Amino acid sequence: MSTYLEEYKRKLISAEKAAELVKSGDIIEYGMFATKPIDFDYALAKRAGDGLEKVSIRGTGTILPIPEVIKNDPEQKSFQYFSWYFTAIDRKAGDFGLACHCPFNYHEATLLAYSPDFAHAWADVWVAQVSPMDPSGCFNFGLGNSHNRGIALNSRIAIVEVNHNMPRCLGGSDEFIHINEIDYIIEGSNQAIFSMPPAPEPDxxxxxxxxxxxxxxxxxxxxxxxxxxxxxxxxxxxxxxxxxxxxxxxxxxxxxxxxxxxxxxxxxxxxxxxxxxxxxxx
Missing domain, CATH: 3.30.750.70 (4-hydroxybutyrate coenzyme  like domains)
Known part of the structure; x- marks a missing residue:
């Protein structure tokens, strides 16, 4: 664990410094569903209009809070937001021309993430919220496993945003990423993880x-x-x-x-x- 802690300290970076790694023309992949980054999103949104251009940001099942890169760049001078899986937020953003749908079959997500046939679509920068590192050096994807691991492994830069509120969910199927497999670590502001309200009473x-x-x-x-x-x-x-x-x-x-x-x-x-x-x- 001491070795992992030393590596952890070496890879620590602020959200602002992480956002500075993004270059014009990059493809940024946000973590799926509840793993969508919060602090990195805020930091990246502040770069709207600073000369950064044609940055494609892809989400999957966008949940609250609404991505700052959408809110802070309505003219899309720097960012264009895409979603693999439309939620109510994505649909509403799409109604205003602020989000586009990436058509694909969701069951093919892991194929997209791992197959070299889709290497042209892999991300330059992947960022996702994760649970704190465990004694084995692993960060868990918690409530948003999906195809996070494959996208992370095949991105140019892989960044985790640690949120102590993210539960650790085990399952034995790509639910983690090891510290040796990432480039940077953001210690996030530990915002509450979004959850659906209780279902209404049946009629x-x-x-x-x-x-x-x-x-x-x-x-x-x-x-x-x-x-x-x-x-x-x-x-x-x-x-x-x-x-x-x-x-x-x-x-x-x-x-x-x-x-x-x-x-x-x-x-x-x-x-x-x-x-x-x-x-x-x-």
Missing amino acids: EAERKIANYIMEEIPDGACLQLGIGALPNLIGNLIAESDLIDLGIQSEMFCDAMVRMYEKGKITNTMKAKDRHRYFLIP
């Missing part, structure tokens, strides 16, 4: 739909539940049901999955693939 129609679906779920079924009132209602009904040995193979976790697990409904023992493991796929 009568959604309750009827959920009851119909419950009749079709057998023991040992492999499930994928989205977000919103209906998926959470189904998950809560499963938690209180007699169903057993269910599996999860999902793009995301919804709140009800926690109750399903606590009630012993999720074992993953009957899955055809990734048995005994919860698996989230892009």
Whole structure:
């Protein structure tokens, strides 16, 4: 650990100094979803109009806070913002001509990140929020694993922005990056990680739909539940049901999955693939 700490100190950099590494014409990749950098984004946005030109910034599933590079450069003199996966923020920015969609199939994200066939699209600078370094020298991507690791490894400069509020989420599938694999470390301002508000109460129609679906779920079924009132209602009904040995193979976790697990409904023992493991796929 002492060796890692020495390397950690050598790679420490301020957000402002990190932003100065960006050159005209660069492609900047922001971390996906909740790993979008905060302090680096603020520092980079301050460079709008300082002679920096044609810098492409790519996000994936943009969440709050709204990127400063969008807010601080509405005329796009320095920055153009792109998103691989549009959220409400991306769509609204797009309505004002402040964001463009990068069309691709999300399940191909890791192919884009790793395949040399797409080397022309790899980032010059990758920056993402991570959890604090662990004793093994690893930074965890927390709530935004996605294709962060592949993009980071194939970028010209890889920078992590440490946020002590980012939870450490293990899974054994590209959820970390080692200190030896990055170039710089920003110690961020530890802002709260964005989280969705609780799902609304289901209406009568959604309750009827959920009851119909419950009749079709057998023991040992492999499930994928989205977000919103209906998926959470189904998950809560499963938690209180007699169903057993269910599996999860999902793009995301919804709140009800926690109750399903606590009630012993999720074992993953009957899955055809990734048995005994919860698996989230892009």
